[in-house]
Amino acid sequence: MKRIRHVIPYLFVFFVGCGSDNLPPEMQKSLDKTVSYISNFKMSLSRLPTDNEYATWSRTNDLRGVVDYKVDSANTNEYRVYIWRGERLLIYSSKTKVLSDAE
8 A cells, every 4th residue: 555655646747747748848847746746645634735735835846837726616636737838828637637728
């Protein structure tokens, strides 16, 4: 079980990397770091971080392009990470593990 806990964050980072090949390297690192933080937080405390907990963490990290994080109101086990890339807002969904344009 301990081994699985150490492997899961890397799987998340791998899947984030697969779905977001259009991000510049610094933004991709920031997204990977954010997804890793959220998944580690969830494994440690069995819940997603609140907006305040995420905001506190993000202030202490140099995140390029990552501007916000929200828990899905319909399913509290899923979340979205918002990324500002130039003039476009992109959304990373934990459900699909893919970046998409904001609607």
